[in-house]
Amino acid sequence: xxxxxxxxxxxxxxxxxxxxxxxxxxxxxxxxxxxxxxxxxxxxxxxxxxxxxxxxxxxxxxxxxxxxxxxxxxxxxxxxxxxxxxxxxxxxxxxxxxxxxxxxxxxxxxxxxxxxxxxxxxxxxxxxxxxxxxxxxxxxxxxxxxxxxxxxxxxxxxxxxxxxxxxxxxxxxxxxxxxxxxxxxxxxxxxxxxxxxxxxxxxxxxxxxxxxxxxxxxxxxxxxxxxxxxxxxxxxxxxxxxxxxxxxxxxxxxxxxxxxxxxxxxxxxxxxxxxxxxxxxxxxxxxxxxxxxxxxxxxxxxxxxxxxxxxxxxxxxxxxxxxxxxxxxxxxxxxxxxxxxxxxxxxxxxxxxxxxxxxxxxxxxxxxxxxxxxxxxxxxxxxxxxxxxxxxxxxxxxxxxxxxxxxxxxxxxxxxxxxxxxxxxxxxxxxxxxxxxxxxxxxxxxxxxxxxxxxxxxxxxxxxxxxxxxxxxxxxxxxxxxxxxxxxxxxxxxxxxxxxxxxxxxxxxxxxxxxxxxxxxxxxxxxxxxxxxxxxxxxxxxxxxxxxxxxxxxxxxxxxxxxxxxxxxxxxxxxxxxxxxxxxxxxxxxxxxxxxxxxxxxxxxxxxxxxxxxxxxxxxxxxxxxxxxxxxxxxxxxxxxxxxxxxxxxxxxxxxxxxxxxxxxxxxxxxxxxxxxxxxxxxxxxxxxxxxxxxxxxxxxxxxxxxxxxxxxxxxxxxxxxxxxxxxxxxxxxxxxxxxxxxxxxxxxx
Ligand code: PEP
Ligand code: MG
Numbered sequence: 001x002x003x004x005x006x007x008x009x010x011x012x013x014x015x016x017x018x019x020x021x022x023x024x025x026x027x028x029x030x031x032x033x034x035x036x037x038x039x040x041x042x043x044x045x046x047x048x049x050x051x052x053x054x055x056x057x058x059x060x061x062x063x064x065x066x067x068x069x070x071x072x073x074x075x076x077x078x079x080x081x082x083x084x085x086x087x088x089x090x091x092x093x094x095x096x097x098x099x100x101x102x103x104x105x106x107x108x109x110x111x112x113x114x115x116x117x118x119x120x121x122x123x124x125x126x127x128x129x130x131x132x133x134x135x136x137x138x139x140x141x142x143x144x145x146x147x148x149x150x151x152x153x154x155x156x157x158x159x160x161x162x163x164x165x166x167x168x169x170x171x172x173x174x175x176x177x178x179x180x181x182x183x184x185x186x187x188x189x190x191x192x193x194x195x196x197x198x199x200x201x202x203x204x205x206x207x208x209x210x211x212x213x214x215x216x217x218x219x220x221x222x223x224x225x226x227x228x229x230x231x232x233x234x235x236x237x238x239x240x241x242x243x244x245x246x247x248x249x250x251x252x253x254x255x256x257x258x259x260x261x262x263x264x265x266x267x268x269x270x271x272x273x274x275x276x277x278x279x280x281x282x283x284x285x286x287x288x289x290x291x292x293x294x295x296x297x298x299x300x301x302x303x304x305x306x307x308x309x310x311x312x313x314x315x316x317x318x319x320x321x322x323x324x325x326x327x328x329x330x331x332x333x334x335x336x337x338x339x340x341x342x343x344x345x346x347x348x349x350x351x352x353x354x355x356x357x358x359x360x361x362x363x364x365x366x367x368x369x370x371x372x373x374x375x376x377x378x379x380x381x382x383x384x385x386x387x388x389x390x391x392x393x394x395x396x397x398x399x400x401x402x403x404x405x406x407x408x409x410x411x412x413x414x415x416x417x418x419x420x421x422x423x424x425x426x427x428x429x430x431x432x433x434x435x436x437x438x439x440x441x442x443x444x445x446x447x448x449x450x451x452x453x454x455x456x457x458x459x460x461x462x463x464x465x466x467x468x469x470x471x472x473x474x475x476x477x478x479x480x481x482x483x484x485x486x487x488x489x490x491x492x493x494x495x496x497x498x499x500x501x502x503x504x505x506x507x508x509x510x511x512x513x514x515x516x517x518x519x520x521x522x523x524x525x526x527x528x529x530x531x532x533x534x535x536x537x538x539x540x541x542x543x544x545x546x547x548x549x550x551x552x553x554x555x556x557x558x559x560x561x562x563x564x565x566x567x568x569x570x571x572x573x574x575x576x577x578x579x580x581x582x583x584x585x586x587x588x589x590x591x592x593x594x595x596x597x598x599x600x601x602x603x604x605x606x607x608x609x610x611x612x613x614x615x616x617x618x619x620x621x622x623x624x625x626x627x628x629x630x631x632x633x634x635x636x637x638x639x640x641x642x643x644x645x646x647x648x649x650x651x652x653x654x655x656x657x658x659x660x661x662x663x664x665x666x667x668x669x670x671x672x673x674x675x676x677x678x679x680x681x682x683x684x685x686x687x688x689x690x691x692x693x694x695x696x697x698x699x700x701x702x703x704x705x706x707x708x709x710x711x712x713x714x715x716x717x718x719x720x721x722x723x724x725x726x727x728x729x730x731x732x733x734x735x736x737x738x739x740x741x742x743x744x745x746x747x748x749x750x
Contacts, residue, residue: 006271009149010212012040013273016156017210026168029160030061037153038063041146043134045114049075049082050122050130050161050173054181057086057131059109060171064135069109071172077128080104085119085131089289091151093118095141115139120150124158125203125281126288127385129176132157152272155282159209177388180405185355186643187400188366188376190682191703192418193353194411195331197391197404199384200339204277204314211275218267221276224316228309229257252305262306277317284310333393337384342478344368349454353395355380355402361641364477371451371474373458373703377402379643428706432463436709439716444691446709447505447699449677453491456498458702463709466503468699469564469625469677470495472548473510482544485551492555503562505625505699507604508548508577510534510566529639534567534606539576549584554593561596564625568603568610571617578620604677606630611663618670625699626663628678635659650734651680657693657724657735664694675699684711685739685750692721711748 015036019029030048038046045064052058052074059065059073078087084102085092094100097117105112114135122130132154134142142150160166164175211217232253256262262283269279284307291303314320333353334344341364344354351374359365359378369376375397387393387404394403394414403410437443447468448458459467475483475491495504512533525531538545552563565577578601589595605611606627618624628651633640635656636649649656660676667674675697680686682700687708690698700708720739727738740750 005145005149006214006273008040009152010214010271010273012036012149012153013156013210014212015040016153016160020160020163020165020210025170026166026173027061027170030166030171031063033157034061034063037132037150038134041134041149043136045111045133045135047133047135048122048130048157049086049133050166051086051128053179057082060130060166060173062109064114065109065111069106073106073109075104075106080106081117082119082131082133085121085133086128089121089123089128089292091118091120091147093142093147095139097135111135113137116142118142118147118150120147120154121289122154122158122161123285123289124155124162125285125385126291127382129158129161148268149272152269152274152282155269155274155278155285156209158285159206159278159281162205163207177386177391178405180403180407180410181386183355183377183380183383183402183404185377185380185400185402186361187397188354188356188359188361188363188378189369189374189397190701191353191373191375191397192414192421193331193333193375193395193397194414194418195333195352195393195395196329197387197389197393198328198332198334198351199387199389200334200336200343201311201384202320202389203385204311204318204320206275206277206281206314206318208275209278210273211270211278212273214270214273217270217274217276217279220317221263221266221270221279224276224313225257225263227316228313229254231312232257232309249305252302253309256306256309277314280310280313280317284314329390333395335383335387335393338363339365341365341368341474345452345474345478348372349374353377353393353397355383355393355395357381357384361646367451367471367474367477370701371455371471373455373701424710425706428463428710431706431709431713432461434709434713436712438691438712439714440718442691442696442717444695444712445697446705447503447675447677447697448702448705449699450495450504450702453494453498455702456495459499459502462702462705464502464702464705466505467495467499468505468675468697470504470506471510472506472508476509476511482547485547485554488548488551489554492552493557496555496559501559503560505562505564505600505602505623506552507564507566507625508535508538508545512537529633529641535565535573535577536567538565539573542580545577546580546584549581550588553584553588553596556596558594558597560598560600562600562602562623564602564604564623566604566627567606567630569607570609571613571620574603574617574621605663607634608659611659611666615670618666618672621672623673623675624663624667626660626674626676626678626695628676628680631678632656632680650736651683651686652689652734652736652739654728654732654735657689658728660690660695661693668694673697682708684708685736685743688712688715688720688743689724689735689739692717692724714748715743715746 019032034046047062048060049057050060055077057075059070075083077083081092081103095116114137116136119131119133122132166173167175236250265283266279269282287303287306294300331352334351335355338358344365345368353375354369356378357380375395377395377400380402391405394406435443436446445465447466448464449469450467451471451474568574600622602623603621604625604627629640638645638649640646676690676695677699681698682704684707687698723738723742724735727735
């Protein structure tokens with residue numbers, strides 16, 4: 001019995017394959033296919049609905065329903081039974097369609113006489129393409145076998161759709177991945193870029209979904225799985241045993257690669273007539289649609305592992321490796337689901353922009369993107385399934401928006417924006433070597449933030465006076481183990497060489513919270529941002545902190561050294577950390593190493609508590625650097641990574657600005673230099689208001705130095721302060737509207 005069902009299914013697929021091979025128009029093919037399926041499944045009706053746009057399904061061919069309804073009947077995703085199949089990517093099988101939840105009557109189709117309904121999604125790798133439906137008059141549920149057979153057919157239709165088999169004037173269908181698409185994500189790094197898509201993991205194309213020799217296909221599948229197992233075992237044997245997360249993933253890979261259930265399902269698909277790669281894809285699609293609905297994080301991760309593994313298997317089967325022979329465009333915009341910092345760094349400055357489906361603002365990839373000043377947009381759902389290598393793409397890292405295959409108008413507006421920015425950059429170059437002195441004669445010193453050797457050339461080109469924040473995490477994040485002291489000393493030395501005597505403020509390792517080292521045992525903390533992080537880790541595990549301090553002393557090799565400690569919450573922590581540095585200086589001297597010519601030791605003020613520390617703290621600190629990203633999240637109790645709340649409170653909120661002023665005053669009392677190095681320092685209006693509240697030093701991404709200098713040079717700070725004071729006196733929540741209004745009157749628009 002099973003055997004005859006399988007051979008019937010193979011026969012049906014064989015007939016579909018013939019239509020694919022025929023030289024006929026898209027509509028003709030669709031019509032033939034509905035006829036073949038209805039005939040083979042012995043149903044009165046077979047209909048194919050395909051997506052017209054991302055939201056709308058259209059009846060594209062039917063056997064049994066009224067032909068006049070073709071290309072007329074449309075429904076939105078989620079609407080009616082067909083819309084529900086598409087929305088939930090799940091089959092609906094009922095003997096009494098009108099009684100089914102969500103049923104919608106479409107009079108023009110004449111479907112009211114058909115009682116039973118079986119609809120399955122046409123989908124490929126998580127991409128919804130349409131719905132395949134069979135209906136019959138007899139009020140009975142379809143059997144599991146019939147459902148399975150229809151799913152197999154739907155898989156072949158998905159591949160045919162992908163291959164463009166239904167494209168044509170009559171069908172009104174254009175090839176997939178041709179339409180302009182707009183993606184709204186989240187900004188991970190500011191900046192705009194125009195370029196061409198470069199997929200981190202290129203799409204696999206399956207040109208042979210149907211195969212008529214199941215034995216041969218099973219052998220191919222078995223051989224590919226064997227090869228996959230060997231490669232997973234190899235990865236396991238070279239994986240570092242301390243990297244528990246990586247081991248966990250690889251163990252999950254191994255489990256799937258040896259899973260009988262997975263293998264059995266794929267073999268059954270092959271028995272039904274699918275080729276080995278189409279079988280892998282079918283099971284992968286099922287797992288992907290489940291991925292979207294599983295609430296359990298652990299299970300979701302495992303399904304994700306299965307997805308990765310299926311991709312590897314597909315590459316083996318199709319011979320389409322990561323190297324598809326495609327050439328990287330000159331202006332590549334990298335598209336990936338997610339990417340690790342090491343992989344991203346290996347692309348380096350080649351990339352014009354980055355777009356991720358997942359990621360987070362504080363992720364390692366975002367840190368690298370920020371360090372490399374590459375525009376980054378994250379949370380762009382579906383972009384890896386939509387984008388094709390070489391597609392034109394525009395990335396707006398300011399708005400968090402991505403235009404894929406933009407139409408001419410969008411492209412023109414975007415290019416105008418880029419041209420305006422380029423023009424402005426030229427203007428900034430002309431003031432590169434003059435100070436940021438305001439109309440009223442106050443000079444603000446502008447520094448840049450850095451984190452990589454590759455950032456240092458910007459010191460010269462941006463006109464920054466020095467590096468106000470050198471984040472040292474990256475060198476720790478991109479390795480599998482703690483970097484060696486000599487390596488770090490050499491790097492710090494090179495950074496100082498490249499700074500040509502300009503001051504570089506090295507911040508000691510700031511990990512924990514969102515920045516988890518690959519080789520660090522993940523701590524299950526209920527609230528990591530408030531947890532064991534930064535200097536807290538440094539003081540508890542002083543070995544690494546001391547090693548880094550030694551590397552900094554050696555890197556300085558007789559030059560001035562500036563060190564600051566992150567996330568100091570109370571005086572005592574600063575004292576202890578400072579003592580470590582003083583002790584290391586002693587020790588290095590005893591060992592005969594050259595000491596730095598001078599040493600400055602500062603603290604980052606990132607928790608409100610430190611602003612209220614005893615006067616002695618301010619006296620002891622050689623300088624203070626306000627880490628505004630963290631300070632703001634703690635001041636407003638609003639997680640900087642949580643999309644729901646992170647933009648809720650304005651930096652120019654009166655309470656926050658007043659707090660900044662208090663910090664500036666306290667530092668002023670003890671003559672302690674103070675600077676602001678959070679992202680807000682790189683935003684013109686914010687930077688201006690900070691200056692008005694008394695800050696005289698700001699550190700920002702290199703690209704911001706020019707715009708901010710240009711604004712500062714054009715304004716009278718006393719007047720700005722007057723505007724702010726008036727706004728405060730008025731009881732405003734934020735001074736932004738008043739300041740923007742003032743600036744508009746001066747001819748500035750933001
Ligand atoms: C900050 O918190 O403002 C800061 C500069 O540090 P990071 O963004 O690296 O936490
Ligand atoms: Mg911080």
